[in-house]
Amino acid sequence: MFRRPRGGEVKRPQSPPMCSSIWSKSSREFSYPLRGQVGPKNSSFIYGNVKEIEDDPLVTRKWRDEIGPTFLFKGVFNTRQLYTADPIAIDHMLKADSIYQKGITKHDILFRLGGPGLLGVEGEDHKRQRRVMNPAFGTAQIRGLTGIFVDKSVELRDIWVNMIRGHTAPQHIDVYSWLSKMTLDVIAQSGFGTPFKTLNPKARPNPVYQALERLFRAPNGGRESLFHRIVQSFPILLYLPVPARKHIEDTRRQLFVAGSKLLADSKAAINAAGGPKSASGGRDLFSLLLRANMSPDIPDHHRMSEAEVIAQIPTFFIAGHATTSAAIAFALHALSMNKPGLPYLESVIRETLRLYAPVSHVPRLAIADDVLPLRTPCVDRNGKVHTSLPVPRGQRVRIAISDLNTDTSLWGPDAGEFRPERWEKIPEALHQIPGVWGNMLTFLAGPHNCIGFRFSLAEQKVLLFVLIRAFEFDGAVPSDDIGRRSTPLQVPFVHSARQKGSQLPLLVRAYEG
Structure with a gap:
């Protein structure tokens, strides 16, 4: 019952803002369709389970089991x-890319590094960019780059030969550091027709290499990755003078400085060679992409803007450099403990990419309500x-690449072991795994599969072939002292020397077989 105050106006009581907030939160909690689902114990109100995952990417396998x-x-x-590491659920999400999007904003690390490039756009923008870029990554084009892969692999081999020459005992080499230099030289030469000469110790240090090294090899790389996850919720933190922010800004600046120059140089070279329709000119990936984008045959509404073209350059450097160096490093680590011919x-390459996928997971954001089918029912x-789960609009989902690649229900009880011989006859269950290559999820599937997977595979095959013919590898530290962490890529580090950042020390000697 309301009492009419003097003056004739009825004043209804107002619910305190706190009560309204509590009611709203309770209502959302009650209506949340996944509230009954189980999960690991929450270890921190601020970090949730994310800090555990950043510190030990393999902890999700424990939860999965x-x-x-x-x-x-x-x-x-x-x-x-x-x-989810469920293959049916993942296949559904990767095909329904209009619902399950990357959810990248201008505050996310990928967008801040690359801008509106292929990794940072969705929908029609992604399709339009992919349409222009696809021809540059075809089989014939990648085959034409093999000579660069061979030359750089031989250059790295010769450096290691000189390092071990004159020594009777195997020499301690941080192979990850050298592989990082080699793969950057490869992407600079084959991607842009530009010699970086990072492998040359007498050459002036390359600023792009230095920026990427600070980003991916920093001792606190896992903490920086965690910082950027928090930034997604609180963008104001970007204005704080913290090291994590500085590393990103330094890397972005170096990549875009290099990108602007590469764009200007490539345009000038194309025009000097007779224009985009000319058969002469550079055969590097960027020149092919640029010629396709400049072609008079392409409608204006299908072209990439100059900002979008420049944004592909950081994408090339990051995706074409860091992922391959990590994959080869883990391959040599595995071969130091298992010595197939x-x-x-x-x-060996298939097994390495299965067991040590450079990208452990990819995030997705549901932009509409959906129902997710499951291979393995939830209780x-x-x-x-x-047997299926309702997914509400706004739900964030983690597609577990690495954990699907090591699921014992698909790969057998030895799924966590390095066994190249498993590829002689693969289990029938693997055909349930969506993927663009190799019955695994490493290069993803669907419209957002890795556009450069052929490039990466060709480079890995050449490099491993050259190195295995020349050297034998043994562990420089106990095998259980080698770990992996997300930066956000999975890179190797030594538990007992975490302060040194990402590294993979091995004992290297000349092959005498």
Whole structure:
């Protein structure tokens, strides 16, 4: 009953803002369709389970084995995220890319590094850029770059030969550092027709290499990755003078300075060679992309803007350099403990990319309500079995690449072991895994599969072939002292020397077989 105050006006009581907020939160909690799903214990209100994952990327495999391939975990500030290593669920999401998008904003690390490039756009923009870029990454074009892969592999081999020459004992070499230099030289030469000469110790240090090294090899790389996840929720932190922000800004500046110059030089070279339709001119990936984009045959609304073209350059450097160097480093680490011969080369590469996927997971954001089909049913807190899950709009999902690649229900009980011979006859169950290559998820699938997977595979095959013929590798530290961390790429480090950042020390000697 309301009492009419003097003056004749009825004043209804107002609910305090706090009560309204509590009611709103309770209402959302009650209506949240996944609230009954189980997951690992929340270890921190601020970091959720994310800090555990950044410190040890393999912890999600433990949760997968204990809970199942699909569960809820806590993101920063107690946000609920859906994790899945279920092949049917993942196949559905990768095909339904109009619903499950990357959800990248201008505050995300990929967008801040690359801008509106292929990794940072969605929908029609992604299709338009991909349409222009696809011809540059075809089989014939990649085959034409093999000579560069061979030359740089031989250059690295000769450097290591000189390092071990005159020594009777195997020499301690941080192979990850050298591989990082080599793969950057490869992407600079084959991607842009520009010699970086990073492998040459007498050459002036390359600023792009230095910036990428600070980003991917910093001792606190995992913490910086965590910082950037928090920034997604609180962009104001970008204005704080913290090292994580400075590393990103330095890297972005160096990449875009180099990118602007490369764009100007490539345009001038194309015009000097007779224009985009001329058969002469550079055969590097960027020149091919630029000629396709400048072609009079392409409609104006299909062209990339100058900003979009420049944005592909950081994408080339990051995706074409850091992922391959990490993959080869882990391959040599695996070979230091398991010594198959050259006939196993193809199987060694497949097994390395399965067991040590450079990108452990990819995030997705549901922009509409959906129902997610499951291969393995979920059992909620009340014992109810779910063969599918309702996914509400706004739900963040983590597609677990590495954990699907090591699922024992698909690969067998030895899924966590390095066994190249498994590729002689693969299990029938692997055909359920979506993927653009090799019955694994490493290069993703669907419209957003890795456009450069042929480039990466060709480079890895050449490099491993050259190195395995020349050297034998043994561990320089106990095998369990070698770990991996997300920066956000999976890179190797030594537990007992974490302060040195990313590295992979091996004992290297000349092959005497």
